[in-house]
Every structure is written in C-alpha cells, then in structure tokens.
C-alpha cells in the first residue's frame with residue numbers, strides 16, 4: 117500500500133472500529149518480548165522492544181517500511197537464526213519459557229509457532245503434499261489421518277471447495293490468493309499455538325484479501341495471531357491489539373480501538389492519519 | 394554513412410551470425426563426413442573384373458571392389474616416379490579391394506586407369522566373407538563333401554547356399570557351447586581352485602573340504618566330457634564340407650565352410666536384396682564380437698563396455714558430487730576455505746585427462762587394488778584380481794574426472810532455490826536436513842541432471858585415461874554375464890573410443906579398417922547422443938515436476 121492510499125482511507129478507520137465489540141475478558145499473555153535488541157552485522161534493526169501478545173487475540177504490527185516489523189515477527193519463531201551475522205539480545209517468552217534458551221529445540225518450537233510469509237511460498241508439490249508436509253515430518257503417514265487433516269485445514273483456510281477435486285495437482289498451478297490460503301492451511305495443519313502472518317494479503321486482490329481477513333477472524337478462536345500489515349484498515353478490521361513501530365523501536369501499543377481513535381504519541385497519530393511519507 | 398552503419402549495430406549482428414554459422418558448418422561437416430563414410434560401409438558394392446596390363450606388359454585379370462579413385466596432376470605423378478605421356482595431364486588411379494589375402498598377401502591395390510583394357514561385372518562373381526584372411530573374391534567351382542566333389546557348375550551355387558546355412562547353425566551351436574557352457578565350467582573350476590587355495594591359506598584345508606571339492610570337480614568334469622563329446626561331433630560336421638573357388642588369376646582355392654560367414658553375388662542383387670544385406674550387416678555390426686584383429690565383424694563388446702562404464706561412472710559420481718556440493722553450499726561456513734575449495738574444484742576440471750589416468754593407475758589400481766587383493770583375495774596371488782586395470786577403476790577414474798562438473802552444477806542448482814521455500818519448510822518445523830532432503834534436493838535435481846549430462850558427455854568420449862586403467866583391445870568376456878556374481882567389476886573391457894584408435898591406427902590393415910573407423914565413430918557419437926538424450930529427458934521431466942518458483 118502506498119502512502120497515498122493510506123491517506124485517502126484513513127478517515128474511515130474509526131468508523132470501522134465502532135462496529136467492533138469491546139469484550140473485556142481477563143487477558144492471558146501468550147508471548148512476551150523483553151528488551152529485544154537485534155543487529156544485522158553492525159546495523160541495529162530492533163531497539164529494546166518489549167511487548168506482550170495476549171492469547172487467542174490478534175495483534176497487528178504497523179509502521180512504515182523498513183521499521184523492523186518483519187524482523188520482530190521473525191524473532192518470535194527464531195527465523196532470524198538463519199540470517200548470517202545476526203546478533204539477538206533480550207528474551208522472547210512463549211508461556212514463560214525463553215525461546216532463545218540453549219536447550220530449546222528450534223524445530224519443535226517452530227511446530228508450535230506457525231508462520232505465513234509475505235509472498236506465498238508453496239512447495240512445488242501437490243496440494244495434498246503441501247498441506248501434509250508438516251505432518252509427514254512428524255512421522256505421521258497414516259493415510260486416513262492425513263486425508264482428514266487436509267480436508268480440515270483446507271476448510272479452515274477457506275480453500276477446500278476450490279481445490280477438493282484437484283488435491284493431486286501441483287500447488288504452483290493455483291492463483292496467488294489460493295496459494296496464500298494454501299500456505300495458511302499448511303501452517304494450521306500442524307495445529308500450532310501461535311500463527312505469525314507477515315503481510316499475508318499484500319499481494320492479493322480485494323476479494324482474496326477479504327477472504328483472508330475473514331479467515332483470521334475465524335482462526336483467532338483457536339490461535340494466537342500476530343499479523344504484520346501495511347494496510348491500516350486491515351489492522352483495524354482484524355486486530356484486537358495494535359503495535360506501532362518506527363525505526364526499530366516500539367513506539368506505542370494498545371487495543372486497536374484505542375490506538376486508532378486516541379493515540380498517545382504524536383508519531384503514531386501522524387502515521388495513522390497518513391502524515392508520514 | 395559508414396559510421397552510422399557501425400553504430401546501428403548491424404555489423405555486430407552479422408559477426409554473431411557468422412560465428413554461429415561457422416560453428417554449425419563445422420558440426421554438420423564432422424557429422425556429415427562420419428555419417429557418409431560410416432553408413433556406406435555395409436552397402437554391398439558390385440564386383441568388377443578388370444583386364445589389366447601391368448607396367449611390364451603382362452595381361453592379368455583382377456577381381457575386386459572399386460573403393461576409391463585418385464587423380465594426380467601429371468607433374469606430381471612424374472615426381473613420384475610414374476612415366477607420363479606428353480598429352481596426359483592427369484594420372485588416374487583406382488584403389489581396388491581385391492581381397493584374397495591368403496593368395497596375394499595384401500587385399501588392396503592401386504591400378505592405373507590407362508592400363509585397364511576392359512572391365513565387366515559378370516554376375517557369377519561372388520564374395521565370400523571369411524573368419525580368416527578377409528574376403529575372398531572369385532568364382533565358385535564346386536562344393537565338396539569330405540574332399541569329394543558333390544556339385545559342380547550351375548548346381549554348385551544353390552547347394553553351397555544351403556550347406557553354408559547348415560554350417561552357420563552348427564557354428565553358432567559350437568560358439569554357444571564353448572562360450573556359455575564350457576566357459577561356465579571353466580569359471581567354476583577356477584573358482585574351485587581359488588577356494589582350495591584359500592582354504593589352504595587359512596589352514597582349513599581338511600579331508601572334508603577336499604572331498605567336497607573333489608566331488609564338485611568330478612561333477613564338472615562329467616558335464617565337461619559331455620560337452621566335449623558334443624563339440625567333437627559338431628566339429629566333425631562343420632569340417633566336412635568345403636567350397637572350391639577360383640580367383641581372378643585362375644588359381645584354385647579351397648575354403649572350408651567352417652571359416653565362412655556368408656557368401657553372396659553382389660552383381661546379381663537387386664535393390665531390395667542389397668537393402669536386406671545391408672540390414673543383416675548392420676545387425677551383425679551392432680550385435681556380434683569382432684573378428685580378425687577387430688577389423689571385421691561387430692563391435693558389440695565395445696558398445697556394451699562403453700555404456701556400462703558410463704553408467705557405472707554416473708552411479709559413482711552423482712552421490713559424491715551431490716554430497717560435496719551440498720556440504721559446500723549448505724553446511725560449510727562460506728569464507729576463505731570454501732573459496733579455496735571452489736577454485737581447486739574448478740581447476741580440477743582443467744587437468745588433462747591423461748593425468749587422471751596416471752593417477753588412477755598409480756593410486757586406484759596399484760595401491761587400492763593391490764591392497765584389496767592382499768586383504769581379500771590372497772588365494773588368487775600372484776594373479777591380481779583388483780590390482781590390475783579393470784572396469785571398476787576405469788569408472789572411478791572417470792568419476793573423479795567428471796566430479797567437478799557435477800559439483801559445480803549442483804551448487805548452482807542449490808543456489809537457485811529461493812530462500813522462501815527453505816523458510817517455508819523450516820517454519821513448518823522441519824530440521825535443516827529434512828528441508829534439504831524433502832524440498833531442496835528434489836528441486837535441485839534438474840541441476841544435478843545437467844551436471845550428469847555434462848559428465849556423461851565428457852566421460853563417454855574420453856579414451857586416454859582409460860587406456861591406463863582398464864580398456865583393452867580385445868576382451869574375452871563381457872563385464873556382465875551369467876556367472877555369479879554376474880557383474881564382474883574387475884574385468885577389463887572394450888570401449889568404442891579406444892576401438893576407433895585401435896582399428897584406425899594399430900591395425901595391420903589400415904585400408905580395410907578405415908570405413909570401420911567411420912562407422913565406429915558414428916556409433917560412438919550415437920551412443921553419446923543416446924545417453925545424453927535419456928539424461929535430458931529425465932531432466933525435463935524433473936523440471937516439469939519441480940517447476941521452480943521465481944523469486
């Protein structure tokens with residue numbers, strides 16, 4: 117989304133939010149980030165970020181491009197470990213357990229924290245194989261279980277009706293929106309606790325975007341969801357909490373309605389009203 | 394004007410086009426030459442009877458195939474000692490394949506066109522392809538049975554045909570018995586001898602073992618006797634008949650049927666007969682063993698050896714190259730050392746192949762093979778088993794030679810796999826190994842196949858190192874046969890490339906062998922194309938399957 121785009125629509129945000137019900141249940145934090153600093157070689161990309169993401173809620177990260185949203189998200193399932201020369205300081209707790217502890221089995225951790233990337237990245241295998249990939253890695257080869265999971269996950273990702281007749285076709289033959297829903301299905305097939313979505317709708321048309329947003333609304337019944345988005349209305353529509361980041365720092369975090377209607381910081385206000393380039 | 398022409402880029406386009414055309418012309422030229430020369434070899438050409446006046450005035454009758462014509466300018470002819478008349482500008486010479494090496498000592502000769510008094514193509518002239526002494530050209534006089542004439546004149550030809558057919562049947566029976574049955578017995582006997590020696594070396598040679606081996610030997614002996622009797626009978630049968638024939642100069646020659654491969658009268662053959670004959674010769678070329686110091690017969694063992702060696706090489710080089718590339722690209726910490734290794738690998742690709750041959754001989758054959766012999770085959774000493782050039786060492790040497798291309802292309806393939814795919818797999822809880830195994834390697838498989846294609850193309854055409862590590866002029870047995878353990882990696886083998894060299898340059902009869910060189914070259918090219926084509930088909934299939942994501 118360009119800044120232009122954001123500006124023209126930013127007025128609508130509060131009206132969207134008014135429709136949202138404000139349930140005040142006691143919150144149980146699922147993920148806690150404590151004083152996280154991250155360096156790509158010499159360059160610091162995150163500056164002392166601390167935040168809590170409540171269980172079975174949707175938390176959105178917003179902020180201008182390059183501010184470190186993806187970087188922070190990727191810290192939660194240790195995806196940044198794959199980057200060369202990266203240094204990470206601080207802690208990320210999943211249910212009070214530091215995921216950066218030496219004893220943590222990263223592969224097992226990633227099974228609990230699923231991730232969907234900005235660009236759909238299905239494997240060049242059949243749709244069926246894509247969805248069952250995670251299960252097969254866990255050694256589950258029972259055909260009945262696999263078939264059941266495929267159907268449930270694809271239904272969960274609102275893709276079942278479109279692909280049920282061609283499960284053995286190559287996943288690369290699907291449209292971009294279908295591919296994105298497929299990778300979501302792939303992620304929920306292994307039943308993680310947390311789902312990290314990095315701009316899941318950025319490459320999609322409005323209808324696919326809508327489907328994905330509906331999907332997120334359904335998925336939060338079962339999963340804790342963290343979503344990165346550039347689209348402020350999207351953040352307003354789907355999230356319960358919003359964090360605004362700027363230049364690697366967490367500027368402000370709060371319930372979505374509060375952050376959009378009554379930002380505490382000037383920077384946040386400037387951003388959500390579209391005064392940033 | 395001219396500068397704008399230059400600036401327009403037209404000359405550059407022309408230059409490129411010219412370079413491409415030059416390449417194409419060269420490729421087509423090479424292929425065209427070997428196709429034309431190689432394909433024509435099996436066509437039955439007509440036999441001409443020349444009435445020829447030798448330089449000393451004597452009139453002779455020569456019979457043979459007209460193979461080649463050479464036209465020399467008068468000046469040059471004079472300088473090589475020919476006497477030229479005033480009005481002659483050129484000296485025209487014919488190369489005749491006159492055959493009959495047993496009578497005339499050589500089967501080719503040049504004649505001068507001006508001395509040819511007459512030439513005809515009488516229908517009764519025949520060609521006899523023999524197992525010894527090359528072709529015979531002449532006329533059939535009679536068919537003999539046990540030394541007495543049973544048919545003469547017009548009756549002789551049909552009878553000769555049917556008798557030869559019978560004789561060929563007997564011959565193939567003999568060949569089968571000797572090679573397969575008796576060969577197997579000899580193989581078993583040799584195994585028993587080795588077993589006995591092994592037991593003796595291990596100090597386990599006792600009465601029981603002796604008895605057991607003796608029983609087995611006796612059994613083999615009995616079967617051998619049986620085959621021996623059969624063979625004697627067959628030999629008697631095949632030696633019974635012979636042909637009586639006459640050469641151009643009137644000399645009478647007796648040709649035993651046992652030595653005859655086929656007879657035919659090319660001057661009476663119609664187009665379809667000739668096509669049939671061509672087909673038969675082609676099948677013989679592809680499926681039979683060579684005869685007469687490789688200059689006649691087929692080249693099946695060489696085809697088999699080449700294909701076998703290439704397949705073995707592929708089986709060895711692929712896992713090694715892939716594992717090395719995976720380590721270099723996926724596991725090793727990128728830096729000075731990996732750069733150094735890459736440079737070394739690339740340079741390895743530039744080392745002359747004969748150096749690999751020397752290395753293979755010195756390291757694989759003598760050191761590795763020698764040690765294997767000492768450790769596992771002490772009973773065979775002093776005869777080496779693996780301590781001598783053979784199929785295994787040749788395959789390994791060529792695998793080493795082609796390792797760099799496999800490593801380089803696999804690495805390129807691995808590098809091309811988008812990071813997003815790896816991350817997708819890791820994010821689902823796969824370990825690095827699982828990601829590699831389930832996703833990255835299958836996606837890189839087309840690149841591995843590309844490497845293998847290059848490796849095959851290089852390996853199939855290599856000759857120099859093979860001469861040191863396993864190829865021979867004439868291998869008595871194929872590396873794959875019916876005797877346990879079926880695949881004999883220690884055996885020496887024949888190879889098309891070496892066959893070309895051997896036939897073309899080492900043969901006593903270069904003239905006769907030349908068409909064969911072209912035919913064999915053509916076949917070598919076809920074999921390589923075939924091997925490559927199958928690899929390319931597999932690769933395209935894989936590409937289709939793992940149609941890579943862009944970006």
Ligand SMILES: Nc1ncnc2c1ncn2[C@@H]1O[C@H](COP(=O)(O)OP(=O)(O)OP(=O)(O)O)[C@@H](O)[C@H]1O
Nearest residue numbers: 156159161179180181182183184185186187188199
């Ligand atoms: N692998 C990397 N190596 C070095 N620097 C990186 C790497 N990944 C990201 N960065 C830098 O870290 C900063 C944060 O990047 P990040 O991808 O988190 O931004 P983002 O907020 O997700 O932006 P966008 O909205 O454009 O996706 C950027 O300045 C970026 O250049």
Ligand SMILES: [Mg+2]
Nearest residue numbers: 185186187314
């Ligand atoms: Mg990002």
